[in-house]
Amino acid sequence: MFALVLIGLLVRYSVALKPNVLMVMIDDLRPALGLYGDPDAYSPNIDKLATKSFVFTNVFAQQALCAPSRNSLLTSRRPDSLHLYDFYSYWRDSVGNFTTLPQLFKDHGYYTHSIGKIFHPGISSNYTDDSPYSWSDKPFHPQTEKYKEAKVCVTSDGTFARNVICPVIVDAQPGGTLPDLESLAAAKKFLKSYKGEKPYFLAVGFHKPHLPLKFPVEYLDYHQGEVELPVNRWRPPLLPTVAWNPWLDVKNRDDIKKLNISFPFGGMPDNVTKEIIRNYNAATSYIDSLVGSLLDEVDSNNTIIVLTSDHGWSRGEHGEFSKFSNFDVATRVPLIVHVPGLSNAEIRITQLVELVDLFPTLVDLTQVAPALEVCTKNGSNSILCTEGQSLVPIMVANARNQLNKAGGKRAVFSQYPRPGAFPSVTPDSDRPRLEDINIMGYSIRTTRYRYTEWIKFNHTTFMPDWSKVYGKELYDHLIDPLENMNLVTRSELSYVIDSMHKQLILGWRFA
């Protein structure tokens, strides 16, 4: 069936030049977009892209932290296979010389170019965005990103601070611009001037709405209305302490620091929560307008366009902020895939999918190389394989309204590490370094349930110990889509818990 399904695409692409690929990564963007039904969002340009794309509504990151999630997406391997749960190792030097998504395209006739944040900068991409392996030329980084943490946010008394909330006047910024404006200009310049024979694989990574929420102040104009507070903005009573992320990065910024929020469980005042949501939405509208401007330069008849994010972001849900957890708010991401000739209208896909699926999907869509094999269990050998699966069969089945043939996964998986069972500042429970990791929270999500076990984990051998448990969570999405009621102590649900526990241990290969 699969081969038949692709014949249309194969013919199309073998006669003409292969399609270009544009991959847009938006840092820390949860599905707070109009097309996902968020009433406070203003995202007309991404919404417009969705009208001619596959829109995935149940997509999950493998870990809610930038570097592990990005390396996972770009190699199609899970954090456990990359041994990367923090920012401080590079897979080629630590586990294996694994081929990346852009590298495969580069090695098979594409010109690959990176702009902005695609790989996480620093050690986890060897300080080079995995050059020279992944990219045909030098990756572009905006100059003004060096002011990322600068005190440039205006306060009410006219001084400047390092805030969470940071609308700015662009001309008054150091360098007279903002990083994402520079990245947009670089991307447009590339698209206008690229005359190569080869099709391109262009990856553009925008930094916002990652903290600080620094964006041109005029985008607040779209967000003057009343902001809805999350109805579940308190720490759930049955949440194990190990599951809690104390959102230190938010608490440590000047505007929030002065609120003296107690560690680890102190709450955010409602009016500040509202302003964070408002400013997150405004920062997202800013990126949306840059995406619109970028797409104006792209021939969507001959370009596969993928827009996604590395993980979600909690905006007060469960009394938490940021990523750093296994909840849906932290792991769920937007995913929009425009395929010329295949998605002429919006096609909604509700099946469960994972970011590790993108690599094999793009290989299938372009036929740039033979379909990727699934990585063997010991993982020691193959430099080219996948720990996901191609989404093309479910895309085609959805496009043809043959949902019975869509197949797909019964479950998806995420994980998050902790240094200890109780939140700590040192080591940082939100972002523990490998040598401080003693617990791993493994999480499985089915259409109905999320089940998480926080268990002992040896950071030297990378072995989990399922017999030593620090906390368990079970949420039933049928009655509790916001994941507020941990049902793990309900004896009448022991058969569910037992079944989820077994599936969690078996893992993604059996889902």
Ligand SMILES: *[C@@H]1O[C@H](CO)[C@@H](O)[C@H](O)[C@H]1NC(C)=O
């Ligand atoms: C890693 O792979 C790249 C190409 O995929 C190759 O050029 C390089 O020599 C390999 N390095 C090692 C240490 O095998």
Ligand SMILES: *[C@@H]1O[C@H](CO)[C@@H](O)[C@H](O)[C@H]1NC(C)=O
């Ligand atoms: C990573 O960078 C270091 C320092 O530049 C270099 O010696 C090393 O070969 C790089 N690793 C790989 C796999 O290219």
Ligand SMILES: *[C@@H]1O[C@H](CO)[C@@H](O)[C@H](O)[C@H]1NC(C)=O
């Ligand atoms: C926070 O603590 C400082 C020093 O203890 C105090 O001066 C300030 O008034 C407190 N602010 C609030 C909002 O409680």
Ligand SMILES: *[C@@H]1O[C@H](CO)[C@@H](O)[C@H](O)[C@H]1NC(C)=O
């Ligand atoms: C929240 O309200 C307090 C007083 O209740 C006020 O001092 C503070 O400026 C407000 N914060 C925001 C972000 O609106």
Ligand SMILES: *[C@@H]1O[C@H](CO)[C@@H](O)[C@H](O)[C@H]1NC(C)=O
């Ligand atoms: C793209 O294809 C559509 C439908 O085939 C056509 O109407 C449109 O003019 C094409 N656009 C470009 C830029 O080629």
Ligand SMILES: *[C@@H]1O[C@H](CO)[C@@H](O)[C@H](O)[C@H]1NC(C)=O
């Ligand atoms: C790992 O898998 C490969 C291929 O399946 C096999 O050849 C190799 O012997 C295995 N290694 C171990 C240590 O099991």
Ligand SMILES: *[C@@H]1O[C@H](CO)[C@@H](O)[C@H](O)[C@H]1NC(C)=O
């Ligand atoms: C992890 O495993 C190694 C090797 O078996 C062992 O030496 C070490 O003590 C273990 N660490 C912990 C924290 O249990």
